Amino acid sequence: MLTVAAVSQTLQTVPFVDLNKYAGKWYEIASFPQRFQKGCNCTTATYTLSDKGFVVVENRCNKDSVTGKVSYIKGKAFVVKNSGNAKLKVQFFWPFRAKYWIIDLADDYGYAVVSHPNKKYLWILSRTATLDPTIYNGILNRLKEKGFDLSLLKATKQI
Numbered sequence: 001m002l003t004v005a006a007v008s009q010t011l012q013t014v015p016f017v018d019l020n021k022y023a024g025k026w027y028e029i030a031s032f033p034q035r036f037q038k039g040c041n042c043t044t045a046t047y048t049l050s051d052k053g054f055v056v057v058e059n060r061c062n063k064d065s066v067t068g069k070v071s072y073i074k075g076k077a078f079v080v081k082n083s084g085n086a087k088l089k090v091q092f093f094w095p096f097r098a099k100y101w102i103i104d105l106a107d108d109y110g111y112a113v114v115s116h117p118n119k120k121y122l123w124i125l126s127r128t129a130t131l132d133p134t135i136y137n138g139i140l141n142r143l144k145e146k147g148f149d150l151s152l153l154k155a156t157k158q159i
Helices: 004-008 133-145
Strands: 024-031 040-049 053-064 070-079 087-091 096-105 111-115 120-128
Touching: 053 087, 096 133, 111 133, 120 133
Parallel strands: none
Antiparallel strands: 024 040, 024 120, 040 053, 053 070, 070 087, 087 096, 096 111, 111 120
């Protein structure tokens, strides 16, 4: 049972993210479904460091089935100063920027959990299309402790 304190507690990020290690391809394992991802399967995000100081974000998914038409969007992410690189602002459409907070991260950068301080957005990411059940359950337990409503979490179909 969640306490009011757990639900309303301030969301904390990881203390530091090495963006060179974070860069690369991530597979979405599960997420809180969002309107802009409706019908998405096989969702991936690829992050590339630019020489201009921001991160290039490329999101892909297959629409309506695992073999559906590829949907693609490219954006930029800007590191929030003094956040240890754990807080970014992602922009797909100028001038709008969304908070992208890394709240859990494997020591080997094998998985990451991303959210927003309002806890209405959540993505569990992995370097592989599947995640070991023991690791996944550990992530879920930590998310419960942080006050997330896991009944909203939906697994992402991957090939």
